[in-house]
Amino acid sequence: MAYEIPVTQARAELADLINRVVYGGERVVVTRHGKPLVALVSAADLRRLEEEREGEGVSPDEVISTVSAVRSLASAPGEQGRYGITAEHRGGTGPSPS
Numbered sequence: 001m002a003y004e005i006p007v008t009q010a011r012a013e014l015a016d017l018i019n020r021v022v023y024g025g026e027r028v029v030v031t032r033h034g035k036p037l038v039a040l041v042s043a044a045d046l047r048r049l050e051e052e053r054e055g056e057g058v059s060p061d062e063v064i065s066t067v068s069a070v071r072s073l074a075s076a077p078g079e080q081g082r083y084g085i086t087a088e089h090r091g092g093t094g095p096s097p098s
Contacts, residue, residue, distance in 0.1 A: 002027045007037060 003026050010017060010030045020026045021040045028040040041049070 002029050002039075004029045004031055004036075006030075007032050 005028060007030050017028050017040060021028055021042050029036050030038045
């Protein structure tokens with residue numbers, strides 16, 4: 001499950017995002033102008049991804065495309081006006097953003 005959030009909103013909600021990653025098991029993709037910049041994943045998840053990549057000979061580009069190839073959903077009503085850019089929740093049944 002991946003939650004996508006604009007970088008400006010991520011700055012304001014960093015502590016909450018870290019909790020979602022560590023305790024909720026979510027992956028968070030931080031975007032700028034709707035394009036993925038970075039992904040927040042737990043240290044355990046990163047370690048697992050790196051081990052898989054080493055064991056399978058997967059290139060870093062393949063890992064990035066896997067993380068960024070998540071289907072898009074519409075933003076919540078009024079969200080674009082509130083933040084100036086659109087955030088999207090991408091799949092999963094984790095806790096809703098506050």
